[in-house]
Amino acid sequence: MTNHTVTDHEELAKSLGVHIAPEALRLALTHRSYAYENSGLPTNERLEFLGDSILGLAVTDYLYRTFPDLAEGDLAKLRAALVSTRALARVARTLGIGPYISLGAGEQLTQGKDKDSILADTMEALIGAAYLSTDIDTARRLVLRLVVPLLSDKDAMTAGKDWKTTIQEIAAARDMGEIRYQIADFGPDHHKSFSATLVIGGTEHGTGSGPSKKEAEREAARRTVETLTAGRGEQGDILTLVLDRFGDAESSTT
Structure with missing residues (x-):
């Protein structure tokens, strides 16, 4: 150091x-x-x-x-x-x-x-x-x-969201089938990176990458959720609500 x-x-x-x-x-x-x-x-x-x-x-x-x-x-x-x-x-x-x-x-x-x-x-x-x-x-x-x-900041506000649980709920509600992640790794042992592909009912959906399997799976789940819910208004996410109205809330407290 x-x-x-x-x-x-x-x-x-x-x-x-x-x-x-x-x-x-x-x-x-x-x-x-x-x-x-x-x-x-x-x-x-x-x-x-x-x-x-x-x-x-x-x-x-x-x-x-x-x-x-x-x-x-x-x-x-x-x-x-x-x-x-x-x-x-x-x-x-x-x-x-x-x-x-x-x-x-x-x-x-x-x-x-x-x-x-x-x-x-x-x-x-x-x-x-x-x-x-x-x-x-x-x-x-x-x-x-x-x-x-x-x-x-949308990326920051969704940082703690449990995307893997969300996609499980969506898949169950739509009866899409079993969820699994296909994992691959690359790079040297001391600095590996991972990629994940989310497969639901035998169909490949979102992919993600990260410094750990968990991060790669989370990113794959996030991308799949966003794709499956695009234009459907299903998420009902309070974080999205706050992002939409924060400007008004911020100005009212200054």
């Missing part, structure tokens, strides 16, 4: 738009794989635990106040989308967090700096570090500044 200077870390804190004490920032960027290879240094896991709670509270409070007419179940779906691993990883990539994370040799070889799970965990740790370095209101504003824009 590249050794970043204090100045580099200050630049990162500046991009976050919040003061984070140098030691807290260093800790937030220390993945367990690096700590275990360096005499058991402290890891960012406690900060991640703290940041997760702050993230959940800030997002829940914002959604409750912004969408007073949404039922509890719909609010829960929105919150799940905004705090999902994929959504947080999207934020981390936008901020360029990956290169700053201290990783062990194994994670470096497997491109850990671009793994959704590591990026999302680090974002939560940074939120925790910001809270400890400032106060709850500052940390809350940081969270909202990072995640509220995702409400108008």
Whole structure:
């Protein structure tokens, strides 16, 4: 891993738009794989635990106040989308967090700096570090500044959607037959990629790819759902509803 200077870390804190004490920032960027290879240094896991709670509270409070007419179940779906691993990883990539994370040799070889799970965990740790370095209101504003824009981002808002369950429900409702995934892998062992083709009742439908079988299957299911429901108005998705009306909700809260 590249050794970043204090100045580099200050630049990162500046991009976050919040003061984070140098030691807290260093800790937030220390993945367990690096700590275990360096005499058991402290890891960012406690900060991640703290940041997760702050993230959940800030997002829940914002959604409750912004969408007073949404039922509890719909609010829960929105919150799940905004705090999902994929959504947080999207934020981390936008901020360029990956290169700053201290990783062990194994994670470096497997491109850990671009793994959704590591990026999302680090974002939560940074939120925790910001809270400890400032106060709850500052940390809350940081969270909202990072995640509220995702409400108008269709890809981000569907990041946490369970597409595999959705396609199962559609296939069952239409009596389409058995669902299975055809999987193929390619690339070197330390950096494999996977592709999946969704087959329903013997007929091939959507295909997808990703860094894991699970991600490839999820993408194949998403594409199949979108194809099968195009123009039919079947999804009734609260995320789509919010995307359609977020502009009005946003303007009413500013």
